[in-house]
Amino acid sequence: MSKLPVIHFKAKDFKVNSEEQKVLAKLIKAAEAIVPIYQKQENPKFPGANFYPHDVTNEEIIEAAKENPDILSPYTMVERDKKGKLFTIPYHTKFKKELAKTAILLREAAKLTKNKDFAHRLCLQANALTDGSYEISDIYWITMKPYKIDIAIGPIDRLDDRLMFKKASFEAWVGVIDDAKTKNAKIIQNSIYDVKRKIFASSEKANFLDKTQLRVDKTLIFSGLFARGMFTSNSLPTDPNLMERYGIKITFFDTSLDLKFNNQHLPIFKRIFEKGFQRDYSEEILKDGSFRNVLLHEIGHSLLRYKDAESRLRELFPIIDELSATIYGIKSCASLVLKGIISEKELEAIMIMFICRAFTWWIDSKKQPSLEAFAIGHALALNHFLANGAVQESNGISWPNFYKMFLGIEELSDALERLISIGTYNDAKHFIDKYGSFMIYSRFTGRLKGLV
Numbered sequence: 001m002s003k004l005p006v007i008h009f010k011a012k013d014f015k016v017n018s019e020e021q022k023v024l025a026k027l028i029k030a031a032e033a034i035v036p037i038y039q040k041q042e043n044p045k046f047p048g049a050n051f052y053p054h055d056v057t058n059e060e061i062i063e064a065a066k067e068n069p070d071i072l073s074p075y076t077m078v079e080r081d082k083k084g085k086l087f088t089i090p091y092h093t094k095f096k097k098e099l100a101k102t103a104i105l106l107r108e109a110a111k112l113t114k115n116k117d118f119a120h121r122l123c124l125q126a127n128a129l130t131d132g133s134y135e136i137s138d139i140y141w142i143t144m145k146p147y148k149i150d151i152a153i154g155p156i157d158r159l160d161d162r163l164m165f166k167k168a169s170f171e172a173w174v175g176v177i178d179d180a181k182t183k184n185a186k187i188i189q190n191s192i193y194d195v196k197r198k199i200f201a202s203s204e205k206a207n208f209l210d211k212t213q214l215r216v217d218k219t220l221i222f223s224g225l226f227a228r229g230m231f232t233s234n235s236l237p238t239d240p241n242l243m244e245r246y247g248i249k250i251t252f253f254d255t256s257l258d259l260k261f262n263n264q265h266l267p268i269f270k271r272i273f274e275k276g277f278q279r280d281y282s283e284e285i286l287k288d289g290s291f292r293n294v295l296l297h298e299i300g301h302s303l304l305r306y307k308d309a310e311s312r313l314r315e316l317f318p319i320i321d322e323l324s325a326t327i328y329g330i331k332s333c334a335s336l337v338l339k340g341i342i343s344e345k346e347l348e349a350i351m352i353m354f355i356c357r358a359f360t361w362w363i364d365s366k367k368q369p370s371l372e373a374f375a376i377g378h379a380l381a382l383n384h385f386l387a388n389g390a391v392q393e394s395n396g397i398s399w400p401n402f403y404k405m406f407l408g409i410e411e412l413s414d415a416l417e418r419l420i421s422i423g424t425y426n427d428a429k430h431f432i433d434k435y436g437s438f439m440i441y442s443r444f445t446g447r448l449k450g451l452v
Ligand SMILES: [Zn+2]
Pocket: 297, 301, 322, 325
């Protein structure tokens, strides 16, 4: 990896006073300070990145974990001793020097801010980085009263661990809330939740609809895996038991979403969709569609958490989990159209952008293998739509009519919900073998020249 895993955004349209400006400057430095840690973890050449010895197999890890469960902890590096036996080192020991520096910056920011809750949050986060008390810090962050400035920093996403989907990568973001966009996003979230509250939930499903926080931020910096993945949203925590107890916190990154729409989603739309079909959709409606995909993805996640899904589907879990969240979210839009919160045309734009985003994941995963789960998941959807007549392809992608497309979404959503709620590892494997072909992407390579 040549480029440093850090992105500074030129975020505009937000106001901060001089005190807040000073706090932000410290937080940005803290986010920069974890870059060298992530560089020691990442390694796209190996499915287990640098979290495990490069020669280790899935089976060896599972066997060794019977004796030492810490091997499967999200927060340990696994190494071999002289005799070849696997042992673990906690992140806060392994990266002690870098984390001490990061913690100092967080504590300095805590001294500068006038918001007491936020100051406390920063101190708990600093503790977590230096002593491994992540849960205390996460719970406080998820349940605290929302504050204008926000930061997430530490070991968070597990996508780099393609071997076991266990190890968390260091990453950070710093943002300032966008009140107007947050308000709009909450309207959609609440009306979908209102419908779902009336549906009986099975006992294995984690239920925390009344404990979700949601915000749309202008982002100032991404570092670590966040910079590599250029993510547009995040939902924490990921453990369904914690979610049920404390709720979840969803963040949308307006700045990276904007960049992705302009540089990828819109140009892809112009290349892969049939020309006559394209004329019906304005840039504005497509941009809303792009944002709503991300919004619906996170809402979908919050409605589809099954406590045993990860242990059933193992390393295939993120493929099914990430796709089913979006598809379930889009399916739930039917009630928004019914209530007149969005128009049918706007729902169509959401589906168009789903397809454009699929190609974006494929393009991005070529450089960043940790995004493969998204690319495979979206291939499952596209192939499923094509095989079942929801979309067609001649001189570009289009659909015969909107009704068919929506039925295609419903059919796929049912299949995925079955997998995530009660499916076995083999069920998931079978579904992926049947619909996971990347041919659906690669046959557009010619049209996507300069973008791929
Ligand atoms: Zn997701």
